[in-house]
Amino acid sequence: MHRDELILETRKLAKSFRGFTAVNDVDLRVRRGSIHALIGPNGAGKTTCFNLLTKFLVPTAGTILFNGIDITHERPAQIARRGVIRSFQISAVFPHLTVLENVRIGLQRQMGSAFRFWRSERSLDALNARALELLDQVGVADFADTVTVNLSYGRKRALEIATTLAMEPELMLLDEPTQGMGHEDVDRVTQLIKKVSAGRTILMVEHNMSVVSSIADRITVLQRGAILSEGPYAEVSTDPRVMEAYMGTTDAELHGAH
Known part of the structure; x- marks a missing residue:
């Protein structure tokens, strides 16, 4: 090779x-x-x-x-x-946030802005659009506003893939x-x-x-x-x-x- x-x-x-x-x-x-x-x-x-x-x-x-x-x-x-990003550590998902919020955190980490909660509403909207795209890619876009703890096991795994993809x-x-x-x-x-x-x-x-x-x-x-x-x-x-x-x-x- x-x-x-x-x-x-x-x-x-x-x-x-x-x-x-x-x-x-x-x-x-x-x-x-x-x-x-x-x-x-x-x-x-x-x-x-x-x-x-x-x-x-x-x-x-x-x-x-x-x-x-x-x-x-x-x-x-x-x-x-x-x-090099590892997925399927269940702890990577925050159970009491919504599905969309979980992916958004992944995106913020990727941008190095995880702690800049003062970011403007407009930049959050841009993150939301990308987060929805990722959720759509893994087939859980319909659950964007669901609190993560309420997802089925298989869908939690799909969400973990989405948060991993957010890290590019x-x-x-x-x-x-x-x-x-x-x-x-x-x-x-x-x-x-x-x-x-x-x-x-x-x-x-x-x-x-x-x-x-x-x-x-x-x-x-x-x-x-x-x-x-x-x-x-x-x-x-x-x-x-x-x-x-x-x-x-x-x-x-x-x-x-x-």
């Missing part, structure tokens, strides 16, 4: 906690414009890997490159300014976007991820194999903190080592059954 095609690359990325190696020499390569899924059995190191990429954790060893720039020692806020991510990190959802919401959110992937790159941790098989261009399988297999779904899902790693669950789960 040509270097220019890579938006994110890790080299020998490692993280140990008191002698336990959670992430072990991971060389991850995410292609620009793709949907890349990180999968693996429980305890494989997926979340730790995500936390290293967003600087919630400091690596024990290794390098993280974003657009060819070494970001290993940058702080979370610096990474966000570069356009170049690389969007989605942490188990369909976790805890019913079938209908899973399908809706999967299609939404596919839709918003246009013109940006998505790296996602996801347990639901039917989601991964339907939208991921490339899949990295982690086991015990190391890369076990990598490639398109058809290749990875028939890899004997991957099937063995998932034997703790079921063969059906790996091949997309609910």
Whole structure:
């Protein structure tokens, strides 16, 4: 893969906690414009890997490159300014504000004006128009004036995608976007991820194999903190080592059954 095609690359990325190696020499390569899924059995190191990429954790060893720039020692806020934005931390949404107000806060953060509440009414109107556009994009414009706490689980997730889009991510990190959802919401959110992937790159941790098989261009399988297999779904899902790693669950789960 040509270097220019890579938006994110890790080299020998490692993280140990008191002698336990959670992430072990991971060389991850995410292609620009793709949907890349990180999968693996429980305890494989997926979340730790995500936390290293967003600087919630400091690596024990290794390098993280974003657009060819070494970001290993940058702080979370610096990474966000570069356009690496993580979604699906439920706390990113303020439950007692309306859906529109939540997206507007995302827009104000992007503009660096989160605390300028004295801004003129006219500039707020401009933000409202953009916020409505984003809500429309994720299919919740009809709920603009709804207090967020009253939204269904799936729609809350759609709102989180809208607030993440407000931050203008170049690389969007989605942490188990369909976790805890019913079938209908899973399908809706999967299609939404596919839709918003246009013109940006998505790296996602996801347990639901039917989601991964339907939208991921490339899949990295982690086991015990190391890369076990990598490639398109058809290749990875028939890899004997991957099937063995998932034997703790079921063969059906790996091949997309609910």
